[in-house]
Amino acid sequence: MSAARKTTVGVIFGGHSVEHDVSVVTGHQVMQAFDPQRYEVVPIYINRDGRWYTGAPLLELRNFEDEVTSYKAVVETLISPSIQHHGLILDPTSRGLFQRSQIQRLDVVFPALHGSHGEDGTLQGLLELADIPYVGCGVLASAVANDKTLTKQILKANGVPVVDGIAFTRDEWERDPDAVLARINAELRFPLFVKPVTLGSSIGIARVETQELLRASIDVAANLDRHLMVEAGVINCIEINCSVLGDNRGLQASVLEQPVSWEQFLTYEEKYLRGGDGMKSAERLIPAPISPELTARIQSLAKRAFQLIDGRGIARIDFLVRPDLDEVYLNEINTMPGSLAFYLWQETDTTPRQLVERLVELAREAHAQKRRSSYNYQTNLISLSAARGVKGIKGAKSSRA
Ligand SMILES: Nc1ncnc2c1ncn2[C@@H]1O[C@H](COP(=O)(O)OP(=O)(O)O)[C@@H](O)[C@H]1O
Ligand SMILES: [Mg+2]
CATH class of the missing domain: 3.30.470.20 (ATP-grasp fold, B domain)
Incomplete structure (x- = not known):
C-alpha cells in the first residue's frame, strides 16, 4: 500500500472577539470531522487576548475547561506572511542559545473564527500574503459580506430583493442626529431595525417602534461601529x-x-x-x-x-x-x-x-486558479530609474546620469 503523505490542515479558532467561545466549539467540530488517516490536523488557537498557540492539547475540547495555554505541549506561534515559510513559526519569541524557531508547514488553512477578523477578510489577507490555500471566501467576498450596507447595495444593484434601509456614519450621527432622523423618517416606517453595519450575532441590533427608542438604539449601535444602518422591519415575516x-x-x-x-x-x-x-x-x-x-x-x-x-x-x-x-x-x-x-x-x-x-x-x-496569474513580470524599471534618477526626488540622480 502506498503511504501517501497526509494533507496538513491548520484549523484556526478562538479569537480576540466576543465570539471566542462559539469559535472554539466550531473549531473542534471541524477538527473532528477530518479523516485522521488522510489529514494531519494542526490546531491553531487564538486566545481572548489575541495570542496564537499550537500544540496537541488544543485538539481536546475538554482541555479548554482549564487554562489550556498553560499545558507544556502548547507553544506560542504565528502564521508567517512570508511565502518562504508557508505556515507556522513555532515559539517565535524563544531566545535560547541553541534554539531556533521552527517552521510547521501547512498545506491548507481552515479558518473557524467567527466575527471580527475571522470572516471580514483580514485573516484571508494574511493567508493570501503567505500564499497558503485557505477554506472559504477570499478577501473581497469576506469583506463585502461582513458589511451589511455594501452587501445591500451590491444585491440591490443586481436585482436581488433586499429590505429598504438608510445608511449613515457615527460621525454624521454625532454631528447632526436630527438630520439623520429626518432622513430615516422621510423614507421608512416603524417598526425599524437599527444595526451596526459590521457586527454579527445580533450584537447591537434593536427592533424599535418609537422615536425615543430609535434615538437610544442608534446611540448604542454608534458605540459599537463606525457605520450604522436603519432598516424597515418586515412585519410577520x-x-x-x-x-x-x-x-x-x-x-x-x-x-x-x-x-x-x-x-x-x-x-x-x-x-x-x-x-x-x-x-x-x-x-x-x-x-x-x-x-x-x-x-x-x-x-x-x-x-x-x-x-x-x-x-x-x-x-x-x-x-x-x-x-x-x-x-x-x-x-x-x-x-x-x-x-x-x-x-x-x-x-x-x-x-x-x-x-x-x-x-x-x-x-x-x-489557489491553483490564482497561480495561473503570473506575478513574475520582468521589467528593466529599476536599472532605468537608477540610471535616470528617481522622479520627484531632487539630487537623486545617479552620478552616471
Ligand atoms: N428588516 C428586518 N425585518 C424583520 N426582522 C429583522 C430585520 N432585520 C433583522 N431582523 C431580525 O433580526 C435578526 C438579526 O438581524 P441580522 O441582520 O441577521 O443580524 P446578525 O448579523 O446579527 O445576524 C434577524 O435574524 C431577524 O430575526
Ligand atoms: Mg443574522
Missing part, C-alpha cells in the same frame, strides 16, 4: 436560511431551514447560550415548511447572491420571507466560518467529513 457550497464553476444550495424564535428575533443568547452548541440549540424546522416554488426561488437567489460577491467555499444566506404575500428579501450573507451549517448539509446527504474535504478541495482549486 419568517426567517429562512439556505447554505450554499461551491465556487464560480458551480454552486449547490442546501435544503432550507426555518429558525423558530418565540421572541421578536434571535438574540445572542438565544443563538449561542441556550444549550451551548452553536445554532443547533435554537429551534428550527428542516426542511422549511414553504412551497416548493418558494423554496426553489430562495435557493436560486442564494446562489445568485453568492456569485455576485464572488463567494467561494460555503456560506449561509439568510432571508426574511412573507409566504402569504410571496415576498422574499435577502437579509444577510454569512460567509464561512460563522456558518458551516453541517446540519443543513447532513440533510442533503453530505456528512461533515465529506463537507470539510470538499471545502479543502475548493480551497486548493482556488
Whole structure:
C-alpha cells in the first residue's frame, strides 16, 4: 500500500472577539470531522487576548475547561506572511542559545473564527500574503459580506430583493442626529431595525417602534461601529436560511431551514447560550415548511447572491420571507466560518467529513486558479530609474546620469 503523505490542515479558532467561545466549539467540530488517516490536523488557537498557540492539547475540547495555554505541549506561534515559510513559526519569541524557531508547514488553512477578523477578510489577507490555500471566501467576498450596507447595495444593484434601509456614519450621527432622523423618517416606517453595519450575532441590533427608542438604539449601535444602518422591519415575516457550497464553476444550495424564535428575533443568547452548541440549540424546522416554488426561488437567489460577491467555499444566506404575500428579501450573507451549517448539509446527504474535504478541495482549486496569474513580470524599471534618477526626488540622480 502506498503511504501517501497526509494533507496538513491548520484549523484556526478562538479569537480576540466576543465570539471566542462559539469559535472554539466550531473549531473542534471541524477538527473532528477530518479523516485522521488522510489529514494531519494542526490546531491553531487564538486566545481572548489575541495570542496564537499550537500544540496537541488544543485538539481536546475538554482541555479548554482549564487554562489550556498553560499545558507544556502548547507553544506560542504565528502564521508567517512570508511565502518562504508557508505556515507556522513555532515559539517565535524563544531566545535560547541553541534554539531556533521552527517552521510547521501547512498545506491548507481552515479558518473557524467567527466575527471580527475571522470572516471580514483580514485573516484571508494574511493567508493570501503567505500564499497558503485557505477554506472559504477570499478577501473581497469576506469583506463585502461582513458589511451589511455594501452587501445591500451590491444585491440591490443586481436585482436581488433586499429590505429598504438608510445608511449613515457615527460621525454624521454625532454631528447632526436630527438630520439623520429626518432622513430615516422621510423614507421608512416603524417598526425599524437599527444595526451596526459590521457586527454579527445580533450584537447591537434593536427592533424599535418609537422615536425615543430609535434615538437610544442608534446611540448604542454608534458605540459599537463606525457605520450604522436603519432598516424597515418586515412585519410577520419568517426567517429562512439556505447554505450554499461551491465556487464560480458551480454552486449547490442546501435544503432550507426555518429558525423558530418565540421572541421578536434571535438574540445572542438565544443563538449561542441556550444549550451551548452553536445554532443547533435554537429551534428550527428542516426542511422549511414553504412551497416548493418558494423554496426553489430562495435557493436560486442564494446562489445568485453568492456569485455576485464572488463567494467561494460555503456560506449561509439568510432571508426574511412573507409566504402569504410571496415576498422574499435577502437579509444577510454569512460567509464561512460563522456558518458551516453541517446540519443543513447532513440533510442533503453530505456528512461533515465529506463537507470539510470538499471545502479543502475548493480551497486548493482556488489557489491553483490564482497561480495561473503570473506575478513574475520582468521589467528593466529599476536599472532605468537608477540610471535616470528617481522622479520627484531632487539630487537623486545617479552620478552616471
Ligand atoms: N428588516 C428586518 N425585518 C424583520 N426582522 C429583522 C430585520 N432585520 C433583522 N431582523 C431580525 O433580526 C435578526 C438579526 O438581524 P441580522 O441582520 O441577521 O443580524 P446578525 O448579523 O446579527 O445576524 C434577524 O435574524 C431577524 O430575526
Ligand atoms: Mg443574522
